[in-house]
Amino acid sequence: MKIIRCKDYADMSRKAANIISAQVILKPNAKLGLATGTTPIGAYQQLIKWYEKDDVDFAEVSTYNLDEYRGLSHDDPQSYHYFMRDNFFDHININLDNTHVPDGSNPNAEEACAEYDALVKAAGYVDLQLLGIGNNGHIGFNEPDEAFSKGTHCVDLTESTIKANSRLFEREEDVPRQAYTMGVQTIMRAKMILVVANGSAKQQAVYDMVYGPVTPRVPASILQLHTNCILVADEEALGMCPA
Numbered sequence: 001m002k003i004i005r006c007k008d009y010a011d012m013s014r015k016a017a018n019i020i021s022a023q024v025i026l027k028p029n030a031k032l033g034l035a036t037g038t039t040p041i042g043a044y045q046q047l048i049k050w051y052e053k054d055d056v057d058f059a060e061v062s063t064y065n066l067d068e069y070r071g072l073s074h075d076d077p078q079s080y081h082y083f084m085r086d087n088f089f090d091h092i093n094i095n096l097d098n099t100h101v102p103d104g105s106n107p108n109a110e111e112a113c114a115e116y117d118a119l120v121k122a123a124g125y126v127d128l129q130l131l132g133i134g135n136n137g138h139i140g141f142n143e144p145d146e147a148f149s150k151g152t153h154c155v156d157l158t159e160s161t162i163k164a165n166s167r168l169f170e171r172e173e174d175v176p177r178q179a180y181t182m183g184v185q186t187i188m189r190a191k192m193i194l195v196v197a198n199g200s201a202k203q204q205a206v207y208d209m210v211y212g213p214v215t216p217r218v219p220a221s222i223l224q225l226h227t228n229c230i231l232v233a234d235e236e237a238l239g240m241c242p243a
C-alpha cells in the first residue's frame with residue numbers, strides 16, 4: 001500500500017481530488033466507485049471547484065456507490081442517495097442516469113443486493129474506488145466479521161458504527177440498523193483503490209489496516225493485498241504509523 005502523508009484535512013482532500021481528477025482526465029468515461037461519510041466531502045468540494053474552472057469534465061463518467069441504509073427513500077436527507085446529490089452530483093455535469101447507489105428503498109434485501117451486484121458486474125467493476133474507513137476498520141458497511149464478504153449484501157450495523165454515524169442524525173434511535181453494502185470481494189476488484197482518512201479517531205483503524213494482520217476482524221486490512229492501493233491520510237490519522 002502506498003502511503004501519502006498530508007499536513008491536514010485540506011491537504012488530504014486536495015491530494016485525493018488530484019488522484020480522482022487524474023483518473024477522469026486519463027479516462028473520460030471512467031467508472032468511479034464512490035463513498036459517503038464526512039471524510040471524502042473535502043475531496044468532492046475540490047473536484048466541484050475544478051469542474052467550475054473547466055479543469056475536469058464528468059459528462060462521460062459513471063459512478064457506483066458503496067452502500068446505502070436499508071429503509072430510507074432516495075429523497076430522505078439521511079440517505080446516501082441524497083448525500084451524493086447534495087455533496088457532489090448536483091454540482092457537476094454528471095449524467096444522473098449514470099450514477100448508481102444500492103436501492104435502500106427496496107425492502108426486499110435479496111433482490112436489491114442481487115440487482116446492484118449485477119449492475120457492478122456488468123460494468124466490469126470500477127477503475128477507481130474511493131474509500132473511507134470506519135473507526136472499527138470497516139469499509140463500505142462491511143463490519144468486522146468471521147469471514148470477508150463477497151458481493152452486495154444486507155448487514156446489521158454494529159453498535160460502534162451506529163454510535164459513530166449518529167452524529168449525523170437528530171437522535172441515535174433514528175440511525176437505521178441495517179444497510180446494503182458492496183462486498184469486500186467486489187471492492188477488491190477495483191483497478192485502483194484510494195483510501196482517505198483524517199483525524200485521531202482513525203489512528204488505530206489506520207494502523208491495523210496497514211500494519212496489522214490481514215483479518216476479517218479488520219475488514220480494511222485486506223487492502224494490504226491489493227496491488228494498486230493508495231492511502232491518503234493526515235498526520236493525525238497516521239499518528240500510530242512509523243514516519
Ligand code: GLP
Nearest residue numbers: 036037038039132133134140141
Ligand atoms: C460510514 C460509511 C463508510 C465510511 C464511514 C466513515 O459507515 N458507510 O463508507 O467510510 O462511515 O465515515 P466518516 O468518513 O464520516 O468517518
